Amino acid sequence: MVQALLLGLATLTVSPALPQVPGPQTATAGLPNLGDGSDMTPAAERRIGDRIARELYRDPDYLDDPVITDYVQGIWQPLIAAARQRGELPAQLDEAFAWEILMGRDRTVNAFALPGGYFGLHLGLVGIVTSRDELASVLAHEISHVTQRHISRSMARQAAQAPWLMGAMVLGMLAASKNPGAAQAAIVGGQAAAVQSQLNYSRDMEREADRIGFGVQTQAGFAPQGFVSMFEKLQQSSRLNDSGGFPYLRSHPLNTERIADMQSRVRQSERASTAPVTTLEHAMVAARARVFSDSSVDALRVWETQAQGSNLAKLPAVVQVGTLYGASFAALKQRDFPLAQATLARLQERVGTNAPALRLARLLALDMALAQGDVPKAQRLSQSLSDGSRATLLMRSHIDTLAGQGESAAQTLQTWLADHPHDAQAWQALAAANAAIARPVAAVRAEAEVNVAQLDYQGALTRFKAAQDMARKSSLPTDHIDASIVDTRARQMESLLREQALER
Template structure:
């Protein structure tokens, strides 16, 4: 678990999770005893089952989807998935990921719009990743090392083992306390703040992943790197960054410094595991233009402030820009273009984006990211026709589908049919993509098909595990269906009825867990 810098609400999940495992002080004792009376027990000394851990994770993740720091950025999310999925496959092939966990856990990565350098594992196969971390990692391999480390916490059942070691409370009660701590982080006056205050602070060191668990996550994670196509040297590069940050900011305020082995020790361990002779053959960890551009995007979208954006916008005009390597130049130009757009300077945004396109035109992956940026900038400037013209034709990857949908919705009816089919095809293979469901709802509304739009809105809520909101939307769909005279709505109404019954069952199960 990495925790670097000042925490904000989404970043406090790890601390909240740890604090929720405390033996609650006497002020909470009656409430805890009463709550435990109505909850199933796990048995002394036993680990959480995979199903119990998944339910705990689902309960936490529902709140994270509602958190204002949560962000679904298609470009960054796709890039992260391009690293995450090969690591999952490597864990599966090496036997680190059991068939049971593979099937029952979510294996989802949530992005947080937070400038702190942070990544964390949660129960049930969920991972949190801050834009601040993506913005500082120097290479794709360094980012892979972080994801491999956190993935290994999950595959090695560290969370389950930690919960078992620190508490005999049921997982559902723990989940309630986690959410209470999360709520308290947003409202310091809330009663639940006691969970993360007082004795919780004094005991925090006992509740983080143990040093042995951290070393195990390093070792197992490093073993995933080469089979997944990444340079193991990414681990060493990431540790070097942490070591430098520790020297600059070691003021006692970083939980990472108190609860993890010293970075120098972990780095030495990782260096000793590298093949003799240095870099892995053919896998040197280097900065490429695509990574530099995605990293720049993460920095801009983390809301660094106007002054910082202006510094980045001025950087391409600096005396040292010409001497930078191509990949670094690409990152600088990307940040200048997107930053200019954020400051409503469309002309400057177009100028920097044009230079970026010329710079990376020989790099297929980087050229695609630059082309998406050009379309995004035109849309932000209010020029939807130019944005549509900048989009590549026939590309059915998620960033292109969602951006094209935004553009078409801005222009009106022409083109709506062209985006409907790609969205439906995507959702057929990615049924839990809330962003795609929400985009499809907008398309159906624009085509004056409210019943289909309401069902898509409901499915978006299902994808975020908010079954209560989904039930509300499905019921709204039933009301619309009763008033409809369209023949096509009869089939849609039958789907809504079936889905409503399924969600009501899940909602009752959720209520029984409380």
């Protein structure tokens, strides 16, 4: 389980606990924050987060799909901006933490916060939410776990409980010679008291994350009702609440309790009349997430069955569009190009002039053209895309490289990377573009930067050294210019590796 591996870090289903960075009070909050600070510095927490994120980047389920990422970032960035405006995100944390979302193909309905401003988002959750507002409520909740320092506070709480646990064990050992039963009771009783204290603290933190997350979400312009409907989905998904379990042994408050609290806040909100809306774009992104999270042959064929069903035309437009997009993408995954193309044509008819949905349909058409090796068609299709999104940029750069226009692709990617130096996929695209225009040292350097972006400094150093060896043997002037950059980056990697060794 993710949360056990991550030392009880904040998740939607099991979460952390402890003292915090004080945040501002709002008129609608009405509750104090839980603590006055954390013993762990932001830099120390970031180092812990880096180590965990490094492993997540290596996980086979890690996914950086530009289409889904663009959509999630369109929700994420307004939430971060709102947290800044409300004073929930101090400048120190803003600068020290990563604020990165790592997506995974896992079908479970979950999201979680990691130390240092890293966040995990399962595609199962993206696939089940029915609006941007519901997804915003989850992300706002997780942002609040980090801005309120719940993770470091929880770790401090656990450390503070260690003497109590040790005392219980010592008392148990002293009693063992006289009464083994009493010894066992002393040990178990001490452990139970510590666990109960931790769970109670975690429930308080969940309530605080709900309260602050609600304010962040509404400040960012999302419908507050999204919090309520999201909790209802979690309740349906987990099937745990009100089923005979003991609520006081849960680290989170009951969903029914949280739903009631959010309903009360919605009624008091100035935007109470705003209801979540399922857009065509959201339906398409959710379908894409479901295909990625379950790409088994049987699951992919289910999409075809649903798209061919006679009842499809009777369903709401958003359901039709989502189903057709999922079916077309599933057919593409199976390399059934005629079926994928035919389903895409039906999708485009229903999308009409809806700009966000039309963009996603065109990106899917580009995917199909490239999968079939039809670069000229891909070039023609790409001319209709000029939205400046990351997905469009990466797609057009790939097309330019395949079409023999690597120089143009390299320039575009270098401009992007100047503002987004941690974009591993863009670095990989730049490596391909540089290789296509006979700049081997720059290509290997870009491959090394992929490792840097994913926090694999040892792998990066290996590639930088390979680039150094290549530059020494080269007679090209451009390679010697690139070599000076490589030398500097190699020294930086050596310094980072020494720091990691000291931490260990």
